[in-house]
Amino acid sequence: MKRKNKIIMGAAAVSLMATMTACSTGGNTTAPAKDAGGNKDGKPVEITFANWISVEDATKDAYAKLIADFEQKHPTIKVKSLGIPFAQFKDQVLVNSAGGTPPDVTMANQNFTAAFAGANITEPLEEALGKEFVDDIVAGSRAGVTYSGKVMAMPWAPHPNALFWNKTLFKKAGLDPEKPPKTYDELISYAKKIAALGKDEKGNPIYGIGENSSTESYTGNMLLRTALSYGGKFVDDKGAVVYDQGSALKDTLAYYKDMINNKVSPKGAAMKDLRGMFANGTLGILIDGDFGRSSFRTMSGKGETFDKEWGVSIVPVGKTGRSETVFTEHQLIITKTGKQKAAAAELVKYLVSKDAMLIYHKTNGIMSSRKSIAALPEMNEDDYAKVFNEQMKTASPLPAANPKFDNAMKESSDMIVLVTEGNKSPEEAITTVISKIKDLYK
Incomplete structure (x- = not known):
């Protein structure tokens, strides 16, 4: 079945002067309930996270800080990293998913997401994450992850060049x-x-x-x-x-x-x-x-x-x-056949939250694809950040509709x-x- 990715090839308008509205799913710093995403009996569950940033020198320290902070805030969820070099990443995720061992959460980019959606391994995210998250995505980024009217990946870091x-x-x-x-x-x-x-x-x-x-x-x-x-x-x-x-x-x-x-x-x-x-x-x-x-x-x-x-x-x-x-965007996907979808959703919510993005921004200069977070003073603290937020205004999503x-x-x-x-x-x-x-x- 063909999937049409409704990509808007025009400029991605980003209003960095917009009034920030705090919402319970993104801007807060309060840890979720102890058993959020975990087993009902309180015992930890383990989720697998396929990614390439844990095996790259420039990002592995940031990855370690992010996962440590997540696990501290979510004591009933443990994250097992599946670090895959970028050059082998897409094929390895497709092979694992076809073989019945999909990761619970996987990184992607605008090239990979089309292939993952075409292979029917992506879970629609509106219900999994909530309307607040989806409505908070920068317009150009949201266009690049929308397939047949459904958001199939959560933009994590927009990476405008x-x-x-x-x-x-x-x-x-x-x-x-x-x-x-x-x-x-x-x-x-x-x-x-x-x-x-x-x-x-x-x-x-x-x-x-x-x-x-x-x-x-x-x-x-x-x-x-x-x-x-x-x-x-x-x-x-x-x-x-x-x-x-x-x-x-x-x-x-x-x-x-x-x-x-x-x-x-x-x-x-x-x-x-x-x-x-x-x-x-x-x-x-x-x-x-x-x-x-x-x-x-x-x-x-x-x-x-x-x-x-x-x-x-x-x-x-x-x-x-x-x-x-x-945008050479990094994205996050909850796999359709993953066994721990609730816990997987908690990890995705955390990784695009204010707490996580401030860690990632401080260590690696990463910007946010969420309007409320991109507007924060902490994300616009120097000329470097201001240049990339300015560049997002004229960045186009890659036309990656076709698998x-x-x-x-x-x-x-x-x-x-x-x-x-x-x-x-x-x-x-x-x-x-x-x-x-x-x-x-x-």
């Missing part, structure tokens, strides 16, 4: 270290000036900008993010693929070919590679999510002192005349390989790949 720049490299390239690019023309110009620096004192090549170019679905997401700035669109309102219509995708691939083949951006790089390069001072510009700060602190080995070496701003304005970006969206994004990453390594023109790459994507969507 913004622009990071290295102030040291800007200065060396003769650029103002306090002024990031405001337009795509400036972005390209600045990146080329930084790349012209050649190598650092250790002999490592210096790149102006980092664009994902490895063959994986996340690269496809980032290609689409760039294509939006050129006026592109992946699907129409009926879900038909229109990515190849007009000049936007052709112009985007021409940009990638120019950046990568002229060594302004590294060839074949995944996001983890680009983050490492930004952290070691050999990458001038990187467009990344709100977790960037904690990643750079950890990977640089300099901790908070590294913050002085970079800045963050909204994505430069492209052909559309506005700052185009996407094959993740596969389509991986296929689309091949277009970058074809133009940068296969010596193909943008038109040839589009003809080769888009036909495959359209076949997937049939």
Whole structure:
């Protein structure tokens, strides 16, 4: 049965100045009743939580704090972590669920949720979590998790992509270290000036900008993010693929070919590679999510002192005349065949609560997809937080209605390989790949 994900491709309006209304399901700090989600006899129940943040260096400490706080507030619920590396995550959850051992709660993102909903392993959340939670979701995030009129995942962390720049490299390239690019023309110009620096004192090549170019679905997401700035669109309102219509995708691939083949951006790089390069001072510009700060602190080995070496701003304005970006959102799902749904609901409610989001925000700079929490002064305490809350106003949900969206994004990453390594023109790459994507969507 086909599921239609009613995604609103327009900007995600976020009113951060809205009056905060405290509600019992989100803003409070009071622990729930001791047996909430637990056995009636008071004995603890164990729930499994499939996630990737417990096995990543930048987030494992935050994960430990969150689970410890949850278990202290819910003494009758114990959480067993199923830490799965991100690259294997979607397939492993699908295999476990098909084999009769689904996790009670699983992380997801906008690529994975479509596949999980298509496999019928997601539980609708309005009844499980309550109307207060669902009505409190930021509009763009809610649109991205709504399938056939039902909310099938709880947005946890929106992760809108913004622009990071290295102030040291800007200065060396003769650029103002306090002024990031405001337009795509400036972005390209600045990146080329930084790349012209050649190598650092250790002999490592210096790149102006980092664009994902490895063959994986996340690269496809980032290609689409760039294509939006050129006026592109992946699907129409009926879900038909229109990515190849007009000049936007052709112009985007021409940009990638120019950046990568002229060594302004590294060839074949995944996001983890680009983050490492930004952290070691050999990458001038990187467009990344709100977790960037904690990643750079950890990977640089300099901790908070590294913050002085970079800045963050909204994505430069492209052909559309506005700052185009996407939510690379982390989401939470209660699995349909899980054995501990009440306890699972308590974990999801906690992880998106005020208490949990303040922990996650303090440790990793994570923002909230809930309007009431995003408006809190504690979530807007510095320029970093304000930039990402501002970026959410023009971030679009990924058009992930089709269960094959993740596969389509991986296929689309091949277009970058074809133009940068296969010596193909943008038109040839589009003809080769888009036909495959359209076949997937049939």
